[in-house]
Amino acid sequence: MSDATVDKTVRAARSAIKSTSEAASDAVDHAEHSLADAARRIEKAVTEGVEQIRNHSKAYASEAADHIDDAQRYVAGRVRERPMTATGLAVGVGVLIGLLLATGRNR
DSSP states (O other): OOHHHHHHHHHHHHHHHHHHHHHHHHHHHHHHHHHHHHHHHHHHHHHHHHHHHHHHHHHHHHHHHHHHHHHHHHHHHHHHHOHHHHHHHHHHHHHHHHHHHHHHHTO
């Protein structure tokens, strides 16, 4: 092989290496941008999802609080109407719970 042929081959190899390096660098830059974009979209979706869950939780908690308030008013009204019945019922439930707990200890 002549020196001219070797020089031409070396120049072609260097050119191929340079273009391959540039293509690889472009591919890395494109991948970095794509990953950064994907990360932003994922972060946005997660943030929106968490916010949506938070809003639903607040609504459910408010609704549950309303139901508890209604139940409390109902029970208070029944107790005022029949205080002796309510007292007897409370004593009966207390005795039943006491018996259940005592039975559990004997095992």
